[in-house]
Amino acid sequence: MTAPVAIRRLNAADADFAQHLDHLLSWESVSDDGVNGRVLDIIKAVRERGDAAVVEFTQRFDALDVASMADLILPRERLELALTRITAEQRQALETAAARVRSYHEKQKQDSWAYTEADGTVLGQKVTPLDRAGLYVPGGKASYPSSVLMNAIPAKVAGVPEVVMVVPTPRGEINEIVLAAAAIASVDRVFTIGGAQAVAALAYGTESVPPVDKIVGPGNIYVATAKRHVFGKVGIDMIAGPSEILVVCDGQTDPDWIAMDLFSQAEHDEDAQAILVSPDAAFLDKVAASIAKLLPSLERETIARTSIEGRGALILVEDMTQAIEVANRIAPEHLELSVENPEQYLPQIRHAGAIFMGRYTAEALGDYCAGPNHVLPTSGTARFSSPLGVYDFQKRSSIIHCSAAGASELGKIASVLARGESLTAHARSAEYRIKN
Amino acid sequence: MTAPVAIRRLNAADADFAQHLDHLLSWESVSDDGVNGRVLDIIKAVRERGDAAVVEFTQRFDALDVASMADLILPRERLELALTRITAEQRQALETAAARVRSYHEKQKQDSWAYTEADGTVLGQKVTPLDRAGLYVPGGKASYPSSVLMNAIPAKVAGVPEVVMVVPTPRGEINEIVLAAAAIASVDRVFTIGGAQAVAALAYGTESVPPVDKIVGPGNIYVATAKRHVFGKVGIDMIAGPSEILVVCDGQTDPDWIAMDLFSQAEHDEDAQAILVSPDAAFLDKVAASIAKLLPSLERETIARTSIEGRGALILVEDMTQAIEVANRIAPEHLELSVENPEQYLPQIRHAGAIFMGRYTAEALGDYCAGPNHVLPTSGTARFSSPLGVYDFQKRSSIIHCSAAGASELGKIASVLARGESLTAHARSAEYRIKN
Numbered sequence: 001m002t003a004p005v006a007i008r009r010l011n012a013a014d015a016d017f018a019q020h021l022d023h024l025l026s027w028e029s030v031s032d033d034g035v036n037g038r039v040l041d042i043i044k045a046v047r048e049r050g051d052a053a054v055v056e057f058t059q060r061f062d063a064l065d066v067a068s069m070a071d072l073i074l075p076r077e078r079l080e081l082a083l084t085r086i087t088a089e090q091r092q093a094l095e096t097a098a099a100r101v102r103s104y105h106e107k108q109k110q111d112s113w114a115y116t117e118a119d120g121t122v123l124g125q126k127v128t129p130l131d132r133a134g135l136y137v138p139g140g141k142a143s144y145p146s147s148v149l150m151n152a153i154p155a156k157v158a159g160v161p162e163v164v165m166v167v168p169t170p171r172g173e174i175n176e177i178v179l180a181a182a183a184i185a186s187v188d189r190v191f192t193i194g195g196a197q198a199v200a201a202l203a204y205g206t207e208s209v210p211p212v213d214k215i216v217g218p219g220n221i222y223v224a225t226a227k228r229h230v231f232g233k234v235g236i237d238m239i240a241g242p243s244e245i246l247v248v249c250d251g252q253t254d255p256d257w258i259a260m261d262l263f264s265q266a267e268h269d270e271d272a273q274a275i276l277v278s279p280d281a282a283f284l285d286k287v288a289a290s291i292a293k294l295l296p297s298l299e300r301e302t303i304a305r306t307s308i309e310g311r312g313a314l315i316l317v318e319d320m321t322q323a324i325e326v327a328n329r330i331a332p333e334h335l336e337l338s339v340e341n342p343e344q345y346l347p348q349i350r351h352a353g354a355i356f357m358g359r360y361t362a363e364a365l366g367d368y369c370a371g372p373n374h375v376l377p378t379s380g381t382a383r384f385s386s387p388l389g390v391y392d393f394q395k396r397s398s399i400i401h402c403s404a405a406g407a408s409e410l411g412k413i414a415s416v417l418a419r420g421e422s423l424t425a426h427a428r429s430a431e432y433r434i435k436n
Numbered sequence: 437m438t439a440p441v442a443i444r445r446l447n448a449a450d451a452d453f454a455q456h457l458d459h460l461l462s463w464e465s466v467s468d469d470g471v472n473g474r475v476l477d478i479i480k481a482v483r484e485r486g487d488a489a490v491v492e493f494t495q496r497f498d499a500l501d502v503a504s505m506a507d508l509i510l511p512r513e514r515l516e517l518a519l520t521r522i523t524a525e526q527r528q529a530l531e532t533a534a535a536r537v538r539s540y541h542e543k544q545k546q547d548s549w550a551y552t553e554a555d556g557t558v559l560g561q562k563v564t565p566l567d568r569a570g571l572y573v574p575g576g577k578a579s580y581p582s583s584v585l586m587n588a589i590p591a592k593v594a595g596v597p598e599v600v601m602v603v604p605t606p607r608g609e610i611n612e613i614v615l616a617a618a619a620i621a622s623v624d625r626v627f628t629i630g631g632a633q634a635v636a637a638l639a640y641g642t643e644s645v646p647p648v649d650k651i652v653g654p655g656n657i658y659v660a661t662a663k664r665h666v667f668g669k670v671g672i673d674m675i676a677g678p679s680e681i682l683v684v685c686d687g688q689t690d691p692d693w694i695a696m697d698l699f700s701q702a703e704h705d706e707d708a709q710a711i712l713v714s715p716d717a718a719f720l721d722k723v724a725a726s727i728a729k730l731l732p733s734l735e736r737e738t739i740a741r742t743s744i745e746g747r748g749a750l751i752l753v754e755d756m757t758q759a760i761e762v763a764n765r766i767a768p769e770h771l772e773l774s775v776e777n778p779e780q781y782l783p784q785i786r787h788a789g790a791i792f793m794g795r796y797t798a799e800a801l802g803d804y805c806a807g808p809n810h811v812l813p814t815s816g817t818a819r820f821s822s823p824l825g826v827y828d829f830q831k832r833s834s835i836i837h838c839s840a841a842g843a844s845e846l847g848k849i850a851s852v853l854a855r856g857e858s859l860t861a862h863a864r865s866a867e868y869r870i871k872n
Contacts, residue, residue, distance in 0.1 A: 086856075093852035104559055107549065115543070122793075123540055123807050128786050130820055144857050177856050213820040232675070235820035239668065257868050263861035299860045335833075342837065350564050354834035357558075360843035360869050361836050364862040368850040371559050372834035384566055384649040384671035386832040396822040397771075398790035398808035400797050401778065407796035414804040416529040420522075420613050421580050424735045425699035426800040432693050433796050 005292045005305065008313040009284070012322055024275075024313055025330060027241055027379050032221065039225045042196040043203075050206035057197040062139075062170045069208040074179070074190040082179035090177060097369035098149050098184045104371030105157045108390040114399055121406030124399040129159035132210060133393055134202035134234075135187065136217035137178060139168035139194055145181035146367065150374045150388065151217050152185035158393035163187050164212055166202065168194020194219075199226035203234045216375075216388065237388055241379035242271035242311075245363055246332035246352075248323045249287075250339040251280030253359045259290035261336060264364050266307035267300040273311040275330070277323045284314045324348045331382040334363045353382045407433040441728045441741065444749040445720070448758055460711075460749055461766060463677055463815050468657065475661045478632040479639075486642035493633040498575075498606045505644040510615070510626040518615035526613060533805035534585050534620045540807030541593045544826040556839030557846075561832045565595035568646060569829055570638035570670075571623065572653035572663075573614060575604035575630055581617035582803065586810045587653050587824065588621035594829035599623050600648055602638065604630020630655075635662035639670045652811075652824065673824055677815035678707035678747075681799055682768035682788075684759045685723075686775040687716030689795045695726035697772060700800050702743035703736040709747040711766070713759045720750045760784045767818040770799045789818045843869040 010020055045053040051069040058064050058072060066072055083091060114124025133155040137148055148165070155163050165182055167175075169192045182190060191209060193201065199219075205211030214235035215227060227236045245265040249258055262274035278284055291308065298304050317323045324345055327335055331351035339345070342357040349355060353376030356363050367374045375388035402410060414430035446456050481489040487505040494500050494508060502508055519527060550560025569591040573584055584601070591599050601618055603611075605628045618626060627645055629637065635655075641647030650671035651663060663672045681701040685694055698710035714720055727744065734740050753759045760781055763771055767787035775781070778793040785791060789812030792799055803810045811824035838846060847870040854863035 089852055090856055093849045093856075096849050097853060107551070108561070113543065121806075125544070125808075125823075126782065126785075126791070131786065146853055146857065232815075232817070235817075254868070257865070260861060260865040260868060264859070264865040267859060267861040299858070304861065346562065346835075349562075349833070350567065352833045354836065355562070357835065357837035360840050361838040362843070362847075362850075362865045362869055364850050364854060364866040365838060365843060365846045365869070366834070366836050367862060368853045368866075369846050370557075370836045370838065372561075372836055376834070377831075379668075381668070381671075382831065382833065384831055387561075387834050389832070391827075395813075395818065395820055396825070397785070397788045397818065398802070398812070398823050399782075399793065400790065400802045400806045400808055401793035402797040402801060402806065404796050407798070407801060410801045410805050411798075413529045413532050414798075414800050416525055417533060417582055417804045418800060420526055420529075421582065422735070423700070423703060425696060425703040425740065426803060429693070429696040429700040429798045430800040430804075432690070432696060433798055433801070 005288070005295055006309050007288060007291060010313055010315045012315060012317045012326060021326070021329065024311070025380065035221055035225050039196045039222055039229060043200040043226060043229060046197055046200035046206065047204050051208050054193055054197050054201050054206055054209070057195065058193055061195055062168050064169065064172060069206070072192050073208065074192060079179050079183035079187070079190065082176045083183050085176045086180050091180065094145065094149070094177070094181055094184050097146070098153060100369055100371040101149055101153045102157060105154050105373070105390050108154070109157060110391060110394055117406065119405040119409070120403030122399065122401040126397045126399055127394050128397070129161070130213040130393050130395065131160070132162045132164065132212045133160045134212035134215040135163060135165045136198065136215060136219050136223055137165055137167040138219055139170050139173065139175070143167070143175040143178050145175070145177040146374065147218060148178055148181035148187070149185050152182070152187050154373065154388060154390045155393045156186050158390045160393050162189070162210070164202065164210060165190045166193050166198040168192065168198070196222045196226035199223055199230060203230035214393070216392070237375065237392065238377060238381065238385060242273060243268045244273035244332055244378060245275070245334040245336060246327055246330050247276045247336040247338055248327060249276060249278045249283065250320065251278055251283035252340065253338040255283065255286040255290040256294065257359070258287050258338060259294050261362055262291070262308070262312065263294065263298060263304050264362070265334070266304040266312065267298060270303055270306040271311065272307045274308060275313045275315060277315045277317055277326050279317050279319050279323060281316050284316060288314060320345065327352065331380045333376045333378045333382065336361070336363055351382045353377045353387055404435070408435040441724070441731055442745050443724060443727060446749055446751045448751060448753040448762060457762070457765065460747070461816065471657055471661050475632045475658055475665060479636040479662060479665060482633055482636035482642065483640050487644050490629055490633050490637050490642055490645070493631065494629055497631055498604050500605065500608060505642070508628045509644065510628060515615050515619035515623070515626065518612045519619050521612045522616050527616065530581065530585070530613070530617055530620050533582070534589060536805055536807040537585055537589045538593060541590050541809070541826050544590070545593060546827060546830055550835055553842065555841040555845070557842030558835065558837040560835040562835055563830050563832050565597070566649040566829050566831065567596070568598045568600065568648045569596045570648035570651040571599060571601045572634065572651060572655050572659060573601055573603040574655055575606050575611070576609065579603070579611045579614050581611070581613040582810065583654060584614055584617035584623070585621050588618070588623050590809065590824060590826045591829040592622050594826045596829050598625070598646070600638065600646060601626045602629050602634040604628065604634070632658045632662035635659055635666060639666035650829070652828070673811065673828065674813060674817065674821060678709060679704045680709035680768055680814060681711070681770040681772060682763055682766050683712045683772040683774055684763060685712060685714045685719065686756065687714055687719035688776065689774040691719065691722040691726040692730065693795070694723050694774060695730050697798055698727070698744070698748065699730065699734060699740050700798070701770070702740040702748065703734060706739055706742040707747065708743045710744060711749045711751060713751045713753055713762050715753050715755050715759060717752050720752060724750060756781065763788065767816040769812045769814045769818065772797070772799055787818045789813045789823055840871070844871040
């Protein structure tokens with residue numbers, strides 16, 4: 001006998017639906033003063049004492065008996081060795097995934113541009129890659145080779161000359177598939193360090209670790225807190241909240257498929273959120289039955305159950321128009337449109353990290369190998385932010401080259417506006433360029 | 437008799453040059469616990485009590501005798517009225533500047549794209565504007581109409597349906613040119629509120645102020661601190677440091693022009709930074725003489741003097757190659773290449789917010805009307821970030837639409853990788869799509 005699964009049911013026709021939905025979605029990351037203080041101490045120590053501090057923290061937090069930073073550097077040959085230690089099937093899968101991710105991201109690459117005006121003035125934008133990017137890869141249980149591909153490949157496609165990876169190896173545990181992924185993604189240097197000390201080392205540099213311009217990649221609360229603190233000194237990617245999926249289904253997909261798609265999110269962690277929206281009440285019942293049937297068969301049953309019961313929901317809507325409204329309200333990280341002719345709804349969708357269209361496009365395909373990035377905006381931030389991409393590793397410089405004639409005309413306008421703002425040195429600098 | 441001006445002189449050939457340069461550039465924004473606490477209280481009050489709290493804070497901080505939010509809303513007609521209250525010359529200058537800024541930014545607009553693979557799988561990226569953007573405009577002495585144009589126009593070009601502007605009017609002071617700029621930039625709604633309370637209202641919404649998706653625009657320490665706190669709930673632009681210019685000159689530009697270009701930065705505020713680099717030692721002396729001669733003639737002499745003496749520098753380099761190295765090390769917000777044939781150096785320049793090329797392109801032209809944005813990365817952050825642009829008001833959603841055949845092939849790869857990560861619900865979700 002299977003244990004009943006208590007998954008929340010909502011009806012968009014209810015008067016208090018908006019309120020229930022708000023409550024369901026509410027998520028505020030906990031900021032912990034204790035963590036904050038410890039992280040600030042670690043950053044300070046690494047800034048002041050460099051390698052020595054990193055070695056000490058690694059001895060303490062990762063229980064590693066290392067004498068110096070030299071013991072925490074993995075040479076390229078070690079990555080190549082990992083390629084021979086994973087199965088041929090794994091290597092093939094990683095290489096195919098990497099090729100697809102690379103091919104997709106090459107379409108995101110932006111080029112410099114410029115145009116010349118009638119008077120000879122040239123305006124444009126010069127696009128350049130970052131000099132050096134840092135990639136944080138968690139060690140231990142949440143060590144994901146796919147994240148190495150998804151973070152390193154866009155940087156390399158952008159043209160970043162040096163990608164530096166840090167990955168802790170607590171008690172000496174090394175994940176061979178992670179190192180193999182680093183080899184395939186052309187990561188340039190690897191340090192087996194982690195935590196706030198690794199973030200601080202990447203941001204400020206030490207005798208051994210070169211300072212980077214941007215730090216990307218997931219991590220625990222110490223890593224996330226350290227990233228917040230070094231932001232400004234270096235760039236960072238988003239601080240991710242728990243992962244979420246919203247499945248919109250017309251009721252015609254196999255309910256077992258939909259249940260498993262929801263589980264593929266729920267198995268991540270207890271705070272993950274999996275929501276199904278459908279205009280078909282009978283279908284919601286079928287999926288509830290599939291959930292109850294399949295949940296006990298999951299390897300990560302306990303995690304998935306906590307997620308489904310705590311933050312999951314089955315939402316009944318009037319029609320597909322209302323389903324899309326709910327999707328835009330949620331602005332989900334992953335939006336699965338498990339419907340007939342999903343293209344018809346695309347113009348109405350305004351906010352989603354990634355849109356998985358049709359019954360065959362399981363989120364898991366996008367997580368690993370379809371090509372688009374799996375680092376996506378969570379917790380409704382798709383309203384204003386985008387998937388990780390090549391554009392995160394490129395930056396722009398405005399180009400302005402005024403001809404003598406152009407400067408003379410623009411100088412007159414600038415003079416009026418600058419004097420309107422009482423910035424008269426601005427005005428006089430412009431006026432010098434006005435022809436008499 | 438003019439007072440001597442004590443401007444720092446550095447020589448790149450000195451052994452300790454790198455150290456001196458680091459010291460010159462060092463800048464850490466002060467974080468003030470008192471400010472932090474007050475800002476958190478204000479945000480909490482606005483979240484809990486909405487309009488009532490905003491009205492109270494406005495009464496207190498802006499010394500405004502207002503009864504309700506209705507007194508803090510400027511209708512469109514009031515903006516139109518402002519257009520009639522400024523001079524014809526000012527209106528013409530604003531309109532020309534706006535047209536040029538619009539025309540340049542239209543070239544930054546990004547479109548959705550997609551491609552179809554051999555098996556029918558479609559991959560792409562859908563680009564959409566934000567629903568609503570908030571623009572903070574400071575009141576009082578630092579009230580800049582040009583900032584209204586530079587922040588609002590990219591949002592409108594991106595297609596943001598609603599741009600909401602907040603501008604405090606301490607003691608009832610209204611800047612007519614700012615309102616006129618808002619009319620010209622097609623700002624949709626204006627509230628005369630400011631400070632942390634305005635940022636909180638934009639982030640969380642009140643009965644009268646609609647919640648926005650991103651907040652941009654400059655502000656004082658309270659505004660900057662509030663923006664940091666609401667980041668995550670909404671997007672924000674960069675928290676700007678003091679403005680800076682690096683002029684690279686071959687020694688052939690009129691030294692008075694270069695001195696005034698340096699002043700146009702130095703007059704902003706005491707912390708602004710103006711640096712000149714040249715391989716011509718005699719020219720550095722000439723510019724020093726021009727600085728001493730012209731400084732007393734500035735309306736904002738005191739501010740400019742503090743900036744020049746406290747944070748300015750004249751740097752002698754061996755040659756233009758070394759000058760460009762210094763520029764890349766500094767990654768300046770504004771880089772003026774006041775040299776013959778500046779194009780020849782462009783490929784070597786890796787980091788700068790905006791590059792002003794040739795002797796005629798004074799920074800002031802770019803500040804007001806050349807077309808590119810004047811909101812630029814400060815304090816070396818040009819190493820990893822870009823000028824404000826249309827791309828800051830657009831975001832992307834990945835598109836994945838697998839054909840049945842595509843899902844079957846991708847499912848096999850995803851299955852291997854997911855099992856390698858022990859995420860078996862991911863694997864089973866993918867495996868459902870594999871054809872037998």
